[in-house]
Amino acid sequence: MTEDDNNDQESLFKEAMTGVRPLKKVNRSAELRKPPTKVPESTLRARRQAAQMEDKPGGAALSESWVEPIDPEQKLDYSRPGIQHTRMRQLRQGLLPIQYQLDLHGYKIEEARELISEFLLFCRNEGMQCVRIIHGKSHRSINRQNTLKSHVNHWLRQLPEVLAFCSAPPSEGGTGSLLVLLKRKAR
Numbered sequence: 001m002t003e004d005d006n007n008d009q010e011s012l013f014k015e016a017m018t019g020v021r022p023l024k025k026v027n028r029s030a031e032l033r034k035p036p037t038k039v040p041e042s043t044l045r046a047r048r049q050a051a052q053m054e055d056k057p058g059g060a061a062l063s064e065s066w067v068e069p070i071d072p073e074q075k076l077d078y079s080r081p082g083i084q085h086t087r088m089r090q091l092r093q094g095l096l097p098i099q100y101q102l103d104l105h106g107y108k109i110e111e112a113r114e115l116i117s118e119f120l121l122f123c124r125n126e127g128m129q130c131v132r133i134i135h136g137k138s139h140r141s142i143n144r145q146n147t148l149k150s151h152v153n154h155w156l157r158q159l160p161e162v163l164a165f166c167s168a169p170p171s172e173g174g175t176g177s178l179l180v181l182l183k184r185k186a187r
Contacts, residue, residue, distance in 0.1 A: 070150040072137035073175050078157060079164035083181075087164075091130070091179050094169040098179065099123070101132040104148050112148055116155060124161050124182050132168060134177040149176075156180065 070076070079088050090096050102119045104112045116133065123131050133156075135148040156162045156178070164181040168174060 067150045067154045070147065070153055072147075072149070075167040075175055076149075076153050076178060077166045078153075079181075080162075083164050087181070088166070091164060091181055092166050092169070094172045094179065096130040096179070096181070098130055098132045098172070099128040100126075101134060101177075103134040104152070105134065105136050107148070109148065109151050112151065113155060116152065117159075120159060120161055120180075120182065124185055127185050129182050129184065131180050131182065132173065132177050133180060134173055137176045152178065 077092070100119075100123050102115060104115065107115065112135075119131075119133070133152060135152045137149065156165050161183050162180055163183055165178045168177045168179050172179065
């Protein structure tokens with residue numbers, strides 16, 4: 001490139017930038033840290049407790065036995081016996097309205113176990129039937145058994161209030177999240 005070309009490009013750039021002003025600085029970190037508006041107090045308590053605990057918590061009585069390794073892109077699909085095929089198809093296609101969601105990004109496995117238990121208990125008590133749990137795909141994990149996706153798959157199968165779950169359609173989070181169908185609250 002010749003010096004004339006550099007000068008031409010510089011002058012073109014200066015011309016294009018005429019009248020442009022820098023954006024005002026906004027404290028976005030404070031904005032991002034605000035908790036969602038309808039987080040149950042029990043979930044906030046569980047988060048605080050998990051952050052303060054050094055030992056592994058007793059958990060929500062969810063098994064920590066061998067966890068089947070799950071591939072990051074593997075689609076998950078589970079239903080208890082007796083679930084109607086139509087209902088499962090609606091869940092798989094994302095046709096059921098998602099009433100609440102839990103995002104587990106950034107949580108350790110021990111913390112996630114507590115949060116899932118609290119989250120599902122809260123949702124069921126509120127009469128919700130379809131919720132989303134975002135676990136991520138764990139692409140960076142070397143040992144697939146120690147991923148949130150693998151553990152969430154393992155834990156949800158143990159919970160009697162979970163009737164079915166499946167990987168969300170791509171528009172709802174794909175294989176990085178699950179749509180969960182819950183039992184109706186007993187009257």
